Amino acid sequence: MHLLLAVAAGLAVTQLAVVVTTVYLHRGVAHRALRAHPALALSFRAVVWITTGMRPREWAAVHRRHHAATDTPDDPHSPARMGVWKVQLGNAWLYRRAARDGETVRRYGRDLRADRLDRALFDHALLGLGLGIGVLCLALGWRTGLVAAGVHAVSYVGLSGAVNAVGHTVGKRPYPGSATNGQVLALLTAGEGFHNNHHAAPTSARFSLHPGEIDPGWWLVAALARLRLVRVRHERAPLRRAA
Ligand SMILES: [Zn+2]
Numbered sequence: 001m002h003l004l005l006a007v008a009a010g011l012a013v014t015q016l017a018v019v020v021t022t023v024y025l026h027r028g029v030a031h032r033a034l035r036a037h038p039a040l041a042l043s044f045r046a047v048v049w050i051t052t053g054m055r056p057r058e059w060a061a062v063h064r065r066h067h068a069a070t071d072t073p074d075d076p077h078s079p080a081r082m083g084v085w086k087v088q089l090g091n092a093w094l095y096r097r098a099a100r101d102g103e104t105v106r107r108y109g110r111d112l113r114a115d116r117l118d119r120a121l122f123d124h125a126l127l128g129l130g131l132g133i134g135v136l137c138l139a140l141g142w143r144t145g146l147v148a149a150g151v152h153a154v155s156y157v158g159l160s161g162a163v164n165a166v167g168h169t170v171g172k173r174p175y176p177g178s179a180t181n182g183q184v185l186a187l188l189t190a191g192e193g194f195h196n197n198h199h200a201a202p203t204s205a206r207f208s209l210h211p212g213e214i215d216p217g218w219w220l221v222a223a224l225a226r227l228r229l230v231r232v233r234h235e236r237a238p239l240r241r242a243a
């Protein structure tokens with residue numbers, strides 16, 4: 001078993017999952033800030049499936065509910081109401097509770113229907129995760145592969161929790177609301193750390209709105225747009241309220 005290799009591979013898989021989460025699930029599916037070419041969208045769906053097991057329509061619905069009900073009793077993960085540690089450590093459980101409550105997806109995911117590929121493949125989380133773990137074991141040997149999968153699981157769940165917990169607690173607030181901006185979190189999450197900017201302009205594909213802010217997810221979106229693999233909805237970020 002190669003521990004260093006397992007940690008490096010696990011963190012690399014997490015970064016892949018983080019990039020697809022912010023570019024496809026968040027900016028693309030949940031907010032329609034960008035539209036991916038069908039072939040690219042299919043690749044994104046496959047990566048979401050084997051690295052997270054999540055269903056894009058459930059992720060988008062839970063997240064839209066968070067925007068619609070931020071810091072109210074209906075917010076699925078509000079650190080202001082639940083406490084920052086409950087959201088940081090319990091984020092995966094809070095997500096699952098909202099995704100499977102029968103109401104969230106019906107209300108916030110009306111436009112997102114399961115297609116034949118979802119029913120055949122992508123809705124089967126255990127199959128996707130099993131495939132992902134299988135690829136790691138084949139590439140690295142089964143012991144190293146299993147440890148890499150464990151490292152990925154812990155770091156992905158931890159970073160997702162941090163966006164919802166730290167991203168509503170610690171950092172700058174150039175715009176109104178509890179969401180915060182943090183460059184370190186943004187570097188670890190391909191731009192998600194600019195959560196205050198994002199709440200102010202949810203349909204902007206770009207989360208960096210001020211000089212010096214580094215949003216790696218936006219760099220990828222801009223490169224894909226130049227290759228005509230992605231269409232960005234707005235030229236400029238449409239702010240919901242004046243700064
Ligand atoms: Zn938020």
Ligand SMILES: [Zn+2]
Pocket residue numbers: 026030031063067198202
């Ligand atoms: Zn959002």
